[in-house]
Amino acid sequence: MSPIVDARGVTKVYRTGAVEVPALHTINLSIEPGEFVAVMGPSGCGKTTLLNCLSGLDDIDDGAVMVEGADIHKMKDGDRTEHRAGRMGFIFQSFNLIPVLTAVENVELPLLLTGVKSGVARERSLNFLDRVGLSHRPKHKPNELSGGEQQRVAVARALVSEPAIVWADEPTGNLDSTMAIAVLDLLQEVNDAGQTILVVTHDDGIAAKAQRLVRMADGHIVADGLAAELLGTGNGVSAPGTRTAK
Amino acid sequence: MLPVILILLVVSIYDLIRRPTIRRLALRNLTRRRGEAALVILGSLLGTAIITAAFIVGDTLGASVRDHARTNLGPTDEVVRAIGLGKSGEIEAALKSAPLPNTDGLLAMAAGGGSVATLGADPRAEPFVQINEVDFGAARAFGDDEGITGMAKAGQTPSGNEAVLDQNLADEVEVKAGDRIKLFAYGQERELTVRQVLETKGLAGYGSSNLFVAPGTIASFVSAATLGDALGAAGNPPSSLVLVSNKGGVFDAADFSDSVTKELNKRITDLPGAEVVEAKRELLDDADANADQFKQIFGGVGAFSVIAGVLLLVNIFVMLADERKSELGMLRAIGLKRNQLVRAFGMEGAIYALVSSVFGVLAGIGVGRVVVIFAAGLFRGDGFRGGLDLIFSLNSSSLITSFMLGATISLVTVWGTSIRLGRLNVIRAIRDIAEAPPSGRSRIRAVVFAVIGVFIGLLLLQSGINQDNWFGALAGVPIAAFSSVTLLRPLVGRRFAVILGAGAALVWGIAVFTILPSALEKTEFNAFVVQGVILVGAAVAIVATNDDLAIKVVNSLGVSRRTLAARLGFAYPLARVFRTSMLLGMYSIVVFTLTFLSVFSNLFGAQAPRFARETAAGYQVLVDSNYSNPVPSNALKEADPNVEADAVLFQAYPKWTTQDEHEPTSWQVSGFDEALLARGTPVLQDIDPKYASSRAAWEAVLHDPSLVILPDFFLQGGGPPSTTIHAGDTIRAYDTVSGKTADLKVAAKVESDFVFNGPMVSQAFHRSFFSTSTPSRHYVSFKPGADARLAAARFEGKLVNYGVQADTFEDKISEALEQQEGFLGLMRGYLALGLIIGIAGLGVVMVRAVRERRRQIGMLRAMGFPSRVVRQAFLIEAAFIAIQGIVLGTVLALVTSYNLLTHSSTFGGQSINFEIPWVPIIVVLAVALVASLAASAFPAGQASRIKPAVALRIAD
Structure with a gap:
């Protein structure tokens, strides 16, 4: 089976005026379809940059990223955008909901983008809100929801179109442990259904849910293996919210 | 105003010096995004620019009229006048009976009226000329400054058939020294040789077009046979004058006018028929009144734009606060007091306000200059004071006042908004939760x-x-x-x-x-x-409250990939009701005024043929002739054999008081007879219910010397009619020569006195009451098939000796309406500045919206929103506001103007047909819409180019 994501020699440098800050150094990484990959590492090591570059949100300075066989950085912006809409879902630490749209309107956006009919989109969105425990608040706007509720809407939005890959950047960073477990269970559930997940996290509990763990430091991948082995948890289970020592 | 500025500034200056935290917050936020700060200043400075321009237009007009004190009066402050020749010595003796306090000279003159034409087959003519006889040596010595008399280079007093002209008259008839001209006055004519042309200044400019002749010339024109008629010449009978110069220069000498006039009046009590005219005081008061009136009109029109500017400023500050909501909440959480927060905002706003006011004044000078350039063409026509050359004028006091007004408006707006923003709930602000x-x-x-x-x-x-x-x-x-x-x-x-x-x-x-x-x-x-x-x-308020229905309409059309941009475009303005209302208000008020002015400026123009019909009483051509040499009816018939009939109007220029105007004020009055009513009647409005029709009212006035028909704009300088006089009210006429007064009851009113007849009384009364009653105007009709326009030209060519000016009624009224339209057009242009505020404001708001929604745009792009959809969403949002503003403003303006024209007396009751001038309205609105979209295109493009990872990574 060919990898769903295959990054070769990916290099990324941030430039601010005359100052250059290397963020990724010739990264090589392959992710198989259906994998649940956690990326861990200290702050500033390049985890989020890796996610952005692999997903095509950000440009790279060198190397190539093949997503489902296509070099995503060689695509035109429009094609890359279309690819994201059809095949990817995103969850961020700060929920990034559209404040002027209701919960259900936020969730149905990706479906409408891919041309799903409005009635169908609404029904599927309501179902997903139900799955994340928000069936009672579909018409509330983001600023009328709690942080946990907002993140559940964001998760529902990322998953509703059943994307091939879900990119999650600290998805439980703003949630309490109960809420974090609920979100993780949902991610686990979609992964079990065959969707690929790459999650950037500081949280050992989340990493323990993953099959594979990639550790980064200073823009390099320093470890890549089974999560259970790298975390040393044996059964691979720890409570979300516990963190590895940096 | 000053205390408001000072209090607000003192607080900010104190904070700037003594409160480093507030200072740091305000200054850092100010310099955080310099490009956007420049946009805020640009949006705010237009209000001050508009105020400044209004002041400049007023100042320019005032200065231009005041300049007549220099060009037409010089050292002359008061004039003591008596009709008839040879009375100057007597007057001078009376005035010199004791030293006259606060004066530095007297000058005896004789004056009369006439017309001048060049010789040859195609003569150039000036129908209204003032003929002066004065000793040039004495004129140079008049007052304490020879330089302001205009006579310094005048040489000897003219003798024999010599004539000295002022530059105005020389330009009008295109003559120079050595040319020969013909002077017509009081039924006589004489050829004169132009000896010299003097600069129109001081005594050389006394009167509108001046001709200095040898002493005794006027007397030689007035033979014993014509003396009676000559003395009755309305406006300019042969007169004896003594000019009085007060101490001081051209302008400040008028300060003594009150006391000097009082003294002069005492000295002439024993001289029947002599009167004192406060020439310079009246001119300067007139100048100030004109300046104030134009400041008010342009200031009023500009007020719409200023209001738009205020709404923009409020909007910008609310946006700033929304954008910084969590920061502000955090600052409050760590101990910044509410009043400190308000003061930090206040300081930031004060800097915006002061900088934008300074630039606003500078921009206003430029705008004022442009308005004056366009206005100059309109003022040069005959309509305003017989033509006025505008002299661009800048008063430092006006610039300071404009700056203060602009700064006060901005400061009060900014502080008011800051106080409102300071009321935020700390937790809700930090967590970005809706206000409770x-x-x-x-x-x-x-x-x-x-x-x-x-x-x-x-x-x-x-x-x-x-x-x-x-x-x-x-x-x-x-x-x-x-x-x-x-x-x-x-x-x-x-x-x-x-x-x-x-x-x-x-x-x-x-x-x-x-x-x-x-x-x-x-x-x-x-x-x-x-x-x-x-x-x-x-x-x-109604639209903004019900705007959510719009989203329901959009949703009912079905939500799909295609309508996503529309959904987003509508969602933001609908969710931010206050901000949307401010923007909508800003846009609507400008469109409202532009449409309103478009309706009015086009309505009047279209009415010329009808007004002509209603004014002309069945006649075709209006003929005016020189007061000192009025054209007789038979001369008209001789000049054009097609003349079928004419109606003579006697004219005079007495003073009047009314219930609105208590100070005696000069205004033309005309006397008519049966001939005017023979072919129809001029249309009347506001007719005393005693009279069943216009004709009945005219007949009543014809037979009752105590009745008068009054024009709508009687004793009024400009603007909409503001008289409270109606049929049944009484006005008083003063004959300044005889000292008689008469109370006249208003039988009806004339809507728009385009031909400036003034009040209309019976000819019998006119001739018996007004000492200067002169038959100088004719309404003329022609045999069927005759070309009235050609006949009018023929009259002017053949009747030069009478100073005839002839026009068809339609041409005369079209000319008046064109000027009216010109002013409305000028105001529309001026108001277009407000549209710039609206358009620039929309652009500024959109730029800020992109900044505010950067992270959300990043998320949308991450989710797969094409950049095209993001751009479309912003354009739809701008169009949503602009179209709503255009529709609201247009509908309101059309309904209001329809109502004003058809159901109120303000613009002449039901007499003007309401028509919508679709073409100019559509052009203006299309320009507004396209310009608004163009202004929003840049921020929309900016939004579409946002890189998702960058936007999500960097909040700022």
């Missing part, structure tokens, strides 16, 4: 304010009705209605409370001129500003 509904205490406070508002509104209404106070009549009901929204809300819900309250204000704003005509009879231009604000405010 008002607590019990603030609800009680709101109810108390609402009750007070209703009470004040009703009191204003009462004062409006009882005291004919336009503001109370106009604003009372809307204030009460808007205040009642808070009281109605618990009973009928927010939506219906706003619909009821704002709806009542809207209906009142449209219909008030019909409901309370007497209270709004004497309106100022500002009344239309208040009306515009009421209408737009009420309409915007």
